[in-house]
Amino acid sequence: xxxxxxxxxxxxxxxxxxxxxxxxxxxxxxxxxxxxxxxxxxxxxxxxxxxxxxxxxxxxxxxxxxxxxxxxxxxxxxxxxxxxxxxxxxxxxxxxxxxxxxxxxxxxxxxxxxxxxxxxxxxxxxxxxxxxxxxxxxxxxxxxxxxxxxxxxxxxxxxxxxxxxxxxxxxxxxxxxxxxxxxxxxxxxxxxxxxxxxxxxxxxxxxxxxxxxxxxxxxxxxxxxxxxxxxxxxxxxxxxxxxxxxxxxxxxxxxxxxxxxxxxxxxxxxxxxxxxxxxxxxxxxxxxxxxxxxxxxxxxxxxxxxxxxxxxxxxxxxxxxxxxxxxxxxxxxxxxxxxxxxxxxxxxxxxxxxxxxxxxxxxxxxxxxxxxxxxxxxxxxxxxxxxxxxxxxxxxxxxxxxxxxxxxxxxxxxxxxxxxxxxxxxxxxxxxxxxxxxxxxxxxxxxxxxxxxxxxxxxxxxxxxxxxxxxxxxxxxxxxxxxxxxxxxxxxxxxxxxxxx
RNA sequence: GGCGGCGUAGCUCAGUUGGCAGAGCACUCGGCUCAUAAUCGAGGAGUCGUCGGUUCGAGUCCGACCGCCGCUACCA
Numbered sequence: 001x002x003x004x005x006x007x008x009x010x011x012x013x014x015x016x017x018x019x020x021x022x023x024x025x026x027x028x029x030x031x032x033x034x035x036x037x038x039x040x041x042x043x044x045x046x047x048x049x050x051x052x053x054x055x056x057x058x059x060x061x062x063x064x065x066x067x068x069x070x071x072x073x074x075x076x077x078x079x080x081x082x083x084x085x086x087x088x089x090x091x092x093x094x095x096x097x098x099x100x101x102x103x104x105x106x107x108x109x110x111x112x113x114x115x116x117x118x119x120x121x122x123x124x125x126x127x128x129x130x131x132x133x134x135x136x137x138x139x140x141x142x143x144x145x146x147x148x149x150x151x152x153x154x155x156x157x158x159x160x161x162x163x164x165x166x167x168x169x170x171x172x173x174x175x176x177x178x179x180x181x182x183x184x185x186x187x188x189x190x191x192x193x194x195x196x197x198x199x200x201x202x203x204x205x206x207x208x209x210x211x212x213x214x215x216x217x218x219x220x221x222x223x224x225x226x227x228x229x230x231x232x233x234x235x236x237x238x239x240x241x242x243x244x245x246x247x248x249x250x251x252x253x254x255x256x257x258x259x260x261x262x263x264x265x266x267x268x269x270x271x272x273x274x275x276x277x278x279x280x281x282x283x284x285x286x287x288x289x290x291x292x293x294x295x296x297x298x299x300x301x302x303x304x305x306x307x308x309x310x311x312x313x314x315x316x317x318x319x320x321x322x323x324x325x326x327x328x329x330x331x332x333x334x335x336x337x338x339x340x341x342x343x344x345x346x347x348x349x350x351x352x353x354x355x356x357x358x359x360x361x362x363x364x365x366x367x368x369x370x371x372x373x374x375x376x377x378x379x380x381x382x383x384x385x386x387x388x389x390x391x392x393x394x395x396x397x398x399x400x401x402x403x404x405x406x407x408x409x410x411x412x413x414x415x416x417x418x419x420x421x422x423x424x425x426x427x428x429x430x431x432x433x434x435x436x437x438x439x440x441x442x443x444x445x446x447x448x449x450x451x452x453x454x455x456x457x458x459x460x461x462x463x464x465x466x467x468x469x470x471x472x473x474x475x476x477x478x479x480x481x482x483x484x485x486x487x488x489x490x491x492x493x494x495x496x497x498x499x500x501x
Numbered sequence: 502g503g504c505g506g507c508g509u510a511g512c513u514c515a516g517u518u519g520g521c522a523g524a525g526c527a528c529u530c531g532g533c534u535c536a537u538a539a540u541c542g543a544g545g546a547g548u549c550g551u552c553g554g555u556u557c558g559a560g561u562c563c564g565a566c567c568g569c570c571g572c573u574a575c576c577a
Contacts, residue, residue, distance in 0.1 A: 184506065188572060191504065195573060257571080292569090324525095326514075329507085330570085337513065340526055347537060356536035363535075399514095403525085413540060422535035494537045 004035040005251045008046040009259060010092060010230050013073030014054050017080040018302040019321070019333065020256070020288050020295055026321050027285070027398060028254045029086045033450035034393045034401075037474045043247055045234045046081065047092030048074040052223035056209040066209045070095055080305055085314050085453040092230045094211075098239050103211040103221060103229045105238030106274045107202070111215055115161045115273040121201045122154035157203040157219060165269040169193045172268060172278060180264050181396070182328045185257065185284040189264035200266065228267045231279065249277035254396075257284050283396045286330035308338070312499065315452040316342045322398040322451045339499045346455075349409045350444065351496035353416075354459060357437045358491040360422050360430075369464055370431035371485025372439035379480040381411055382443055386478040389447050398451070405447040412440040438463050439483040445469060446477045455495055462490040 008028045011021050025046055032044035050070040059069035074093055081088065092099065110116055173179065173190055180186040203219040204210065210220030220226075229237075231251055236243030249271075255263050268278035287294050290301040309317050320338045323345065325331040361369055373379075385404045392400035419433040441459055449456035449469055460469045464487025476482070 184571095187505070191572065195504085261572090324513075329514090332513065334513085337526085340512090343537095344526060348539060352537055352539050354536095356540080358536090360535050406525090414542090416535080417533075417541040420533080420535085423533095496537080498537055498539090 002035075002038070002040040003043070003247065003250060004032070004040045005043040005235065005247045006031050006035075006045075007231050007234070007251060007253050009253075009255055009263075010047040010049040010094065010227055011077055012049045012052075012054075012227075013070055013077070014058055016302070017077050017305065018295060019305055019308070020302075021077075022080065022084060022305045023288055023321050023325065024254050024256060024285065025081060025086055026084060026318055027327060027396070029084075029088070030318070030322050030398050030450040031252075031254075031393065031396065032087060032089075033453075036470070037446065037449070037472060037477070039473050042089065043234070044088050045090045045092055045231075046077075046086070046088050047090075047230060047234075048077055048094070049223065049227040049230075050074065050093055050095045051210040051220070051226055053204075053207050053209070056207065067095060083309060083314070084305060084317065087453075090234055092234050094226055094230060096233075099226075099230060099233045100211050102233035102238035103226050104214045106229050106232060106270075106276075107221060107225070108214045109274040110160065110270065111158075113273060113275060115164065116158050116202070117161065119157065119159045119199075119201070120154065121157055121159075122152070124150040125153040153206065155205045157201050157205055157222075158213065158216070159199045160202045160225075160270065160273065162197045162200050162266065162269055165272060166193055166197050168272055169197075169265065169269055172272075176280075179278075179280065180282045180284065182284065185260060185264070189260060192261055192265050197265070197269075224262060224266075225270065228262060228270065232276070237276075249280050251279045252281045252283065253279055254283050254285070257286055260284055283327070285327050288325065288333045289330055290333055292332070303333070308335075312338065312342050313454075313496075315455045316346060316496065316499075318453065319346060319402070319448075319451045323402040324399065326399045327396050339501060342496065342499050345406055345409075346496040347494070347498045349406060349413065350448075350455075351494055353409055353413055353437070354441055354462065354495055355491075356416065357434060357441065358462060358489050361434055361438075361489045362491050364421060364424075364426045364430050365434060365489075367489055367491075369438045369483070369485060369487050369489040370435035372435040372481060372483055373432045374481055376432075376436045376439070376480065378408070378411055378415060378436050378440060382408055382440070382478075382480045386443075386447070386475060389478075390475070393450075402448060402451060405444050408440055408447075409444055412437050435483065435485055438485075438489070439480065442483045443478055443480070446472050446474070458492075458495060462492055464488050464490075 006028050008024045011017070028044060028046070032042050035042050048070070055069060056066050059066040062069060070093070078091065170190065170193055173186065180189055202222050202225045203213050204222055205219045207220055210223060211226050213219040213221060231253065232244070232248065235247040235251065237248070253263055263282050271278045290303070293301060295302050305317065312320065320341055324337065324341050325333070361367060385408045388404035389401040392398070392404065416433065416437060419429070421430040421433045424430050441463055442465065445456040445459040446469060457469045463483070
């Protein structure tokens with residue numbers, strides 16, 4: 001059985017979940033669901049990143065312990081994912097014992113292999129970034145990202161000999177040409193590597209909220225390196241060797257372009273230093289722009305998933321982000337665009353197809369759905385559509401996969417116009433056309449189920465199928481002719497009521 | 502400053518190795534009335550950022566420029 005291990009970044013808890021976080025998570029969920037349909041053994045994980053100075057200070061401000069603060073914040077992400085029907089198999093929090101074990105074991109291996117040395121670091125530090133800046137980075141003496149004062153800090157800490165890995169990284173990139181996609185991001189990572197890598201500080205001695213360094217317990221690991229290791233933790237690193245061998249290195253990371261440097265340069269190097277293989281695949285996506293601008297706290301243009309779910313439902317939400325935002329480049333998000341897509345694809349095309357078919361089946365077939373024609377004119381298209389959808393998911397292009405499925409929806413609507421079964425007397429010809437339409441509904445429900453977690457099951461139920469759609473297995477379930485006929489078809493209310501503003 | 506990307510129909514975006522400009526939405530006209538003012542058909546629509554070059558032929562290749570963005574650097 002094939003295996004599929006897919007991850008989202010673990011989100012830093014000092015922020016409310018917004019549609020940018022959810023975009024990565026929903027895409028990963030769609031991929032996980034597609035692979036489950038294929039019968040793959042799937043490990044899909046998301047979680048939260050909970051250490052660091054910023055968390056410690058937030059806790060102090062609220063009179064809580066850092067762990068209590070992290071519990072509150074982490075729960076917000078879990079709620080958001082529950083709301084969006086995210087089907088993660090595990091949820092990793094960096095404060096868990098298993099993660100501390102993994103971080104300590106992995107970094108100890110790096111240390112034992114001679115890639116870590118003690119040093120002194122001093123500079124201007126931005127607490128919000130958890131990072132150092134040079135004078136020239138600052139804007140008006142403030143952090144360029146957060147526009148807040150920086151602090152001069154000096155600390156004894158440990159450095160990772162990143163500079164020693166430039167050649168091996170370049171070699172890795174040439175051996176694994178598809179490891180980082182899209183190609184422009186791969187080139188960007190190579191640019192960073194070829195531009196010269198400096199050793200990086202991987203510990204902090206001025207902070208106690210983190211994973212203690214095993215060979216020097218007064219230090220904790222810098223939150224970024226702690227965080228990256230979560231992907232190994234989940235696979236069993238440091239706690240379950242058998243499990244780790246099973247899932248590593250065939251891991252597929254989904255990330256936003258803002259953290260490319262960490263995932264495509266530092267993380268592979270750290271893996272090499274620890275003596276494990278770098279991740280097999282990293283897919284990088286762009287930003288969701290709101291009126292041409294990146295979403296940010298300071299721009300006050302962050303959008304909460306719950307607000308959109310309230311207006312479009314979970315299916316409407318997931319469909320929009322998977323279908324309308326192509327994975328890779330930046331994409332423009334607009335409420336109006338979302339509403340237009342919802343009405344066109346979900347209400348008018350798919351929802352209305354179900355409504356008209358079930359109405360005519362009630363009138364002409366006594367409510368019993370006929371079987372499709374084996375030699376239906378729609379059959380070849382259905383085959384093409386399945387191939388296109390499978391290829392699209394394979395290259396992490398959910399929008400192409402869904403676009404393909406809707407070609408079949410449009411063809412079914414057109415075929416009905418052509419045959420006009422509502423004008424014809426009951427009989428074999430009417431049965432043939434309606435059977436074909438029901439078969440399209442069955443197939444589209446399967447192909448769209450990674451996006452439409454609820455409507456897909458409802459379509460199956462209404463056309464009389466009793467098997468849970470989650471148990472459907474591709475490619476068989478996508479082949480023409482699977483609808484048996486002779487099933488009671490329910491005439492229900494609108495599957496996707498039109499959106500009006 | 503260096504490296505890289507982007508700029509295509511009103512909107513959101515596709516355009517593989519150069520070969521008659523595409524999709525969806527929106528819009529216009531027509532058909533249909535089973536259906537959620539739905540659906541089907543037809544149609545208009547673009548100096549492919551600007552200028553120049555290579556070529557029989559350039560959205561695509563080359564150069565310059567304008568605008569937006571990303572990464573990176575501060576060295577004379």
